[in-house]
Amino acid sequence: MSTTTTLPADLRLGYVHLTIADLDRSLAFYQNVLGFQLHQRSDNTAYLGAGGGDLLALTEHPTATRARRTTGLYHFAVLVPSRRELAQVIRRIAQTRTPAQGASDHLVSEAFYLADPDGNGIEIYRDRPRADWPRFNDGIRMDTLPMDLDGVMGELDGLPDEWAGLDAATVLGHLHLHVRNIPETLTFYRDVLGFDVIMNMGSALFMSAGGYHHHIGLNTWGTLNAPPAPADSIGLRYFTVQLPDQSDIDAVVARARSVGAAIEDHAAGVLVRDPSHNALVFTVAPERRQAAEAPPAPAAARLN
Numbered sequence: 001m002s003t004t005t006t007l008p009a010d011l012r013l014g015y016v017h018l019t020i021a022d023l024d025r026s027l028a029f030y031q032n033v034l035g036f037q038l039h040q041r042s043d044n045t046a047y048l049g050a051g052g053g054d055l056l057a058l059t060e061h062p063t064a065t066r067a068r069r070t071t072g073l074y075h076f077a078v079l080v081p082s083r084r085e086l087a088q089v090i091r092r093i094a095q096t097r098t099p100a101q102g103a104s105d106h107l108v109s110e111a112f113y114l115a116d117p118d119g120n121g122i123e124i125y126r127d128r129p130r131a132d133w134p135r136f137n138d139g140i141r142m143d144t145l146p147m148d149l150d151g152v153m154g155e156l157d158g159l160p161d162e163w164a165g166l167d168a169a170t171v172l173g174h175l176h177l178h179v180r181n182i183p184e185t186l187t188f189y190r191d192v193l194g195f196d197v198i199m200n201m202g203s204a205l206f207m208s209a210g211g212y213h214h215h216i217g218l219n220t221w222g223t224l225n226a227p228p229a230p231a232d233s234i235g236l237r238y239f240t241v242q243l244p245d246q247s248d249i250d251a252v253v254a255r256a257r258s259v260g261a262a263i264e265d266h267a268a269g270v271l272v273r274d275p276s277h278n279a280l281v282f283t284v285a286p287e288r289r290q291a292a293e294a295p296p297a298p299a300a301a302r303l304n
Contacts, residue, residue, distance in 0.1 A: 005255070007194040008248055009210030013172040014240030014268075014283060015047070015054040016076045019232060020118045023060035029117050030056065033096045034078075034089065034124070035165030050166035053286060059237065066119050067229035069222060071178045071276035073236035075113070075121030079173030080166065084155040086110060086126040088163050091156060103147035108133045108140060108213040110147055118234045125173060133213060140198050140213050142206065175239050176217035179276040180226050185218050188274050192255045215241075228277035238279035240268055242286070249282045 020026045027046060030036040036048040036056060044060040055078065080086050090112050093100060101113040101121075111125035134141040179185045186205055189195045195207035198214055203221060206214035229235055243249055253270050256263055262273040269283030 005194055005251060006196060007209040007252075008244050010244060010285075011209040011215065012242045012285065013175065013215060014242045015049070015057055015172060016073075016175060016239040017057040017059065017237040018073070018076075018118075018120055019061055019064050019234055019237055020058050020116070020120070021060065021062060021064045021234060022117070023058060025117050026058050026060075029098075030058075031165075033093060033098050034122075035092060035163065037165060050170040051168040055170070055172050057237075061232045064118075064232055064234045066234040069226050070229040070233070071180055071223055071226055071278060072229050072233075073120060074176040074178050074217065074219060074221075075123050076172065076239070077111070077123035077125055077174045077176065078166075079171050080124065080126050081169040082155075082167075083110065083126050083152060084159075085167050085170070086112065086124060087152050087155040088159075089124050089166070090149075090152065091161075092163055095161075103149055105145040105147050106142050106213075107145070108142055110152060112147070120235060121176075123176075127173075127213075130211075142199060142213060172239070174215050174217060176219070177236070177274075177276070177278050178223040178226070179218045179220060179274070179278070180223060181275070182218070182220055184275045188259075188261070189216065189218065192259055192261065193252060193272070193274075193280070194255070226276075236278065238266075238271060238281050240281045240283050242283055244285055246284055249284065252282055 023044060023046060027038065030048055031038060037051055038046060039049050039054055040047045045057060047054045047057050049055040080089065093114060098114060101115060103112045109125045109127045111123050114122050116122060182203065182205060189207050190197055195209060195216060198208055199206040204219035206217050208215045249270055253263060256272045264271040266281050269281050271279050271281045273279050
C-alpha cells in the first residue's frame with residue numbers, strides 16, 4: 001500500500017498511559033523526583049502533568065509484573081523548554097539520589113535517562129533550536145555522544161536550589177517503542193499512519209510529522225520477532241496523538257481499516273494498534289475540540 005497522505009505538520013503527542021504496580025509509590029516518584037503535578041486521581045488511576053494538559057496517566061495493578069523480551073515501551077520522553085530546565089531536573093534527580101541510566105548529546109537534543117520504580121524507561125530532554133540541527137543527505141543527522149554535563153549544569157549558576165517542578169511549557173516530546181519487525185513497522189507507520197521517515201538505522205526507525213527529529217522511535221533491540229506483553233503487565237497501555245481535526249483522524253482510521261489493523265473506540269478518541277500490538281489513540285487537539293464544542297456567539301455579538 002502507498003499513500004501521498006502524511007500527518008499534519010502541527011501534530012502533537014498528548015499523554016502516555018502506563019500500568020504500574022503501586023500507585024502511591026509511583027506518584028511519590030513522579031511528583032517528588034521529576035516535578036510532575038497531580039491533576040486528577042480516581043480509584044486506581046492518576047493523571048499528571050506540568051500544569052497544562054495531562055502528560056502521564058498511571059493505572060495500578062498490584063499484581064502486575066514486567067514481561068521480558070516483549071514489544072511495548074522502550075521509553076517515553078519528556079521535553080522541557082530549555083537547557084536550564086533540563087539542568088534543574090537533573091539536579092533534582094541527583095538531590096534525591098535517584099539512579100540514572102545515562103546522559104547523551106543527540107546533536108538535535110540533550111537527553112538524560114532514568115527509569116521509574118517499575119522499570120519504565122524515561123528520557124528528559126531539551127531540543128536545540130531547529131535551525132541548528134545538523135543535516136545529512138537532505139535529512140536530519142542524529143548521533144549518541146556524551147552529554148556536556150558540566151555545560152548543562154553550568155546553566156544553574158546563580159540560581160537558588162529551590163525548584164517548583166516542571167515548567168508549564170513541558171510536553172510529551174516523543175515515544176520510543178520496542179517492535180517485532182522493522183520492515184512491517186516502517187510500512188505501517190509510514191504508509192498507513194502517515195509518519196515521515198527521518199532515519200532508518202536497520203534495527204531502529206525514527207519518524208515524525210512536520211519535520212521534527214522524531215515523534216516516534218521504534219526498535220528491535222532485543223525484541224526481534226517478540227510477542228506483545230500479556231495484558232496488565234507493567235508498561236505501556238497506550239499513548240495519545242493529537243491531530244487538528246476529526247477529518248484527520250477519520251483519514252488515519254480509514255487507512256488502518258483498509259489493511260485490517262486492530263481499531264477500537266476509546267474514551268479519548270480512536271485506538272489503533274500497530275503490528276506489534278502497541279496502541280496509539282488518535283484524538284482531536286484539545287483547543288480545537290473546545291472551539292468546536294463552544295456554543296455559537298449571540299447574533300448581536302457576531303455583528304460587532
